[in-house]
Amino acid sequence: MPSLDFITGKALFEKNWVPSFSSTTASDGLGPFYNARSCNQCHPDGGRGSREQSLVLHVNDPVYGQQLQKYAMAGLQREAEVSFVFADVNNAGKPSAPTIEVNNLSRGVMTNAALSARIAPSLQGLGLLARIPDDLILAMADAADSNGDGVSGRVNMISDNAGVGSIGRFGWKAGQVSLRDQLARALSLDLGLGNPVFPSAAGDCTSVQVDCLNAPHGNSSHHDNLETNNQVLDLLLSYVSGLPAPSKTSQGASQESAGAALFQQSGCAGCHVPSLESGDFRLSAYTDLLLHDMGPGLADNLSEGSALGSEWRTPPLWGLGSLQRQLLHDGRATTIEEAVWWHDGEGAAARDHYGNLSQQQRNDLNAFLNGL
Numbered sequence: 001m002p003s004l005d006f007i008t009g010k011a012l013f014e015k016n017w018v019p020s021f022s023s024t025t026a027s028d029g030l031g032p033f034y035n036a037r038s039c040n041q042c043h044p045d046g047g048r049g050s051r052e053q054s055l056v057l058h059v060n061d062p063v064y065g066q067q068l069q070k071y072a073m074a075g076l077q078r079e080a081e082v083s084f085v086f087a088d089v090n091n092a093g094k095p096s097a098p099t100i101e102v103n104n105l106s107r108g109v110m111t112n113a114a115l116s117a118r119i120a121p122s123l124q125g126l127g128l129l130a131r132i133p134d135d136l137i138l139a140m141a142d143a144a145d146s147n148g149d150g151v152s153g154r155v156n157m158i159s160d161n162a163g164v165g166s167i168g169r170f171g172w173k174a175g176q177v178s179l180r181d182q183l184a185r186a187l188s189l190d191l192g193l194g195n196p197v198f199p200s201a202a203g204d205c206t207s208v209q210v211d212c213l214n215a216p217h218g219n220s221s222h223h224d225n226l227e228t229n230n231q232v233l234d235l236l237l238s239y240v241s242g243l244p245a246p247s248k249t250s251q252g253a254s255q256e257s258a259g260a261a262l263f264q265q266s267g268c269a270g271c272h273v274p275s276l277e278s279g280d281f282r283l284s285a286y287t288d289l290l291l292h293d294m295g296p297g298l299a300d301n302l303s304e305g306s307a308l309g310s311e312w313r314t315p316p317l318w319g320l321g322s323l324q325r326q327l328l329h330d331g332r333a334t335t336i337e338e339a340v341w342w343h344d345g346e347g348a349a350a351r352d353h354y355g356n357l358s359q360q361q362r363n364d365l366n367a368f369l370n371g372l
Contacts, residue, residue: 002242009239012232014040017191019073020216029218029227031192032076033069033204039236042120042190046243048323051331054120056190057082057100060302061110065204067189068102076211077106084117086332097297098332107208114309116300117330118172124319126170127241128283130179134167136278140288151270151346153290156305156313168305169289172329174313175304180237187228187236194219194227201227245285246319251371259368262361267350271314286317286372295344298328310345321370336366 017030042054072078087096145152156168168174176182184197192203201217218227299310333339343351
């Protein structure tokens with residue numbers, strides 16, 4: 001039976017926040033700019049949202065901040081109109097990257113023209129990823145590709161204010177060290193809610209956006225002069241960290257066995273490590289939580305910590321079969337095949353091996369992946 005903290009955290013996760021000033025002082029503080037009104041909007045039931053629900057645009061611009069925000073509280077002009085156009089696949093079976101359309105920028109052109117569309121990932125099992133020992137992640141890193149297998153995963157070391165580095169493991173580029181930091185960042189960046197980790201009530205607003213900085217805020221005494229205090233953050237953490245890993249789906253024993261063997265033979269396991277084990281710890285998430293260079297086709301030209309534009313953290317493959325067919329960091333791929341075709345850089349050899357499989361072998365491998 002779920003704990004009371006888990007249940008209360010779920011209610012906060014699903015709660016719609018409102019802008020200040022409001023008669024519901026326990027629920028105000030949204031914005032002034034924001035992309036969602038609740039955590040559940042982008043992560044329905046703790047899962048993964050669709051492109052329509054949760055795709056946001058990261059920019060890292062000195063005027064517009066880290067994201068372009070689609071909505072604004074009354075009296076403010078939203079930052080921009082953002083839309084994404086996904087083209088049909090070409091004759092090679094490979095879809096085009098989404099065309100990002102940005103119109104009506106409220107404060108002129110951006111200084112940093114790099115744009116990165118990001119889809120909200122599933123939160124299921126993240127509490128288990130938080131338990132992976134640091135030394136296990138470090139042991140898998142091979143930045144110099146010393147074994148010559150073409151895979152050179154490396155850790156994204158994130159430095160705190162004192163310059164102390166810690167292993168990043170959450171987010172598309174492993175830019176957050178802890179699940180608590182990841183949740184706090186989402187509260188600030190997506191909902192504009194100040195919290196103990198990111199205390200600004202203006203959320204993603206920059207020093208240039210004076211109207212945003214001067215807008216009403218939801219800081220209150222019952223939230224320790226914040227919009228969301230430690231108790232709120234801890235309850236959200238209880239809910240998210242308590243979400244179980246996705247359940248496996250049976251695809252037939254013989255086909256799963258054949259697919260598992262092909263997964264190893266194709267080199268997929270070089271990054272999507274099937275099982276992480278250290279002492280009594282064992283987890284089958286099909287990830288190494290390391291950064292890998294995936295080539296120019298997936299590059300977004302935005303750095304995060306030490307992660308470069310073409311580097312991405314290996315996403316866990318568990319629950320792949322239950323995801324809507326909008327895969328990769330921006331949801332551009334609508335099938336497993338399309339997602340594989342986009343692999344380049346360190347994933348090129350595995351992609352080519354996959355392309356050389358017979359149709360039956362590919363079906364077996366896809367069935368295995370859909371069952372994870």
